[in-house]
Amino acid sequence: MRAIFETLFDIFYLLTVLSVGIRMIRNSKGSAQFQLFGWMAVVLGAGDSFHLVPRALALCTTGLDSYAFQLGLGKWITSVTMTVFYVLLYYVWRQRYHIHGxxxxxLAVYTLSAARVILCMMPQNQWLTNHSPLSWGIYRNLPFALLGLLVIVLFYRSAKENHDTAFxxxxxTIVLSFGFYIPVVLWGDVIPVIGLLMIPKTCAYVWTVLIGYAAMKAEYKKEN
Incomplete structure (x- = not known):
C-alpha cells in the first residue's frame, strides 16, 4: 500500500511541477519574472526526479536497500538542484519587485549557495551508501537553511510592503517546506516514520509553483 501511494503521489507531483513549469516558460510572453519562475519549477521537478524515480522503483521491486547507489546519487543531485531553485527564486523576487542594487x-545568496554546493560535494557525505552521517547532513543543510530564511524574509517584507496579494x-510555503524537511534530516534515519513529512514538504513546493502560475494567469487576464 505504501509503495503504491508514494509512487502515485510522486508521479502526480513530478507531472504537476514539470507541466506547470513548461507552460509558464512557453506562455511567459517575454516576462522575465514568469520565465524564471517556469525554469525554477522545471529545475525543481527535474532535480527531484533523480531521487523520486529510483525510490519508486525501489519501493515497487526489491526495496530501498537494493537501490542505495541510485538513491544516494539522486539525493546528491537533488541537493544541488534545490540550491539552484532558491537562487532562481531570489531572482524572481528581484524581478517581481523591481529590485536594483x-x-x-x-553576495549573501551566492555565498550561501556556494557553501551548500561545496559541502554537498565533500566525500564525507557518503552519498552512495546507506550510511550517510548525520553530522554532514547538518553541515550541508546549515547554509541551505540560512538561504531559505533569507528568501523567506525577502518575500515576506516585499509582499507586505507592496500589498502583493498574489504572493x-x-x-x-518556504517556511512549511523547511519545517517539514528539517526533522527528516535530523531524525529520519532513527525514526523512519518521520520520513513521511517529505509528503507535506513536497505539497508546500507544489503550492509555491502554483502561486507563480496563478499570478501569471491573473496578470495576463487583466491585460486582456
Whole structure:
C-alpha cells in the first residue's frame, strides 16, 4: 500500500511541477519574472526526479536497500538542484519587485549557495551508501537553511510592503517546506516514520509553483 501511494503521489507531483513549469516558460510572453519562475519549477521537478524515480522503483521491486547507489546519487543531485531553485527564486523576487542594487543580499545568496554546493560535494557525505552521517547532513543543510530564511524574509517584507496579494503566502510555503524537511534530516534515519513529512514538504513546493502560475494567469487576464 505504501509503495503504491508514494509512487502515485510522486508521479502526480513530478507531472504537476514539470507541466506547470513548461507552460509558464512557453506562455511567459517575454516576462522575465514568469520565465524564471517556469525554469525554477522545471529545475525543481527535474532535480527531484533523480531521487523520486529510483525510490519508486525501489519501493515497487526489491526495496530501498537494493537501490542505495541510485538513491544516494539522486539525493546528491537533488541537493544541488534545490540550491539552484532558491537562487532562481531570489531572482524572481528581484524581478517581481523591481529590485536594483542590493549587492550585499546578492553576495549573501551566492555565498550561501556556494557553501551548500561545496559541502554537498565533500566525500564525507557518503552519498552512495546507506550510511550517510548525520553530522554532514547538518553541515550541508546549515547554509541551505540560512538561504531559505533569507528568501523567506525577502518575500515576506516585499509582499507586505507592496500589498502583493498574489504572493502574500510565498514566504509561508518556504517556511512549511523547511519545517517539514528539517526533522527528516535530523531524525529520519532513527525514526523512519518521520520520513513521511517529505509528503507535506513536497505539497508546500507544489503550492509555491502554483502561486507563480496563478499570478501569471491573473496578470495576463487583466491585460486582456
Amino acid at each position: 542590493q549587492k550585499a543580499v546578492t 502574500r503566502w510565498m514566504w509561508l
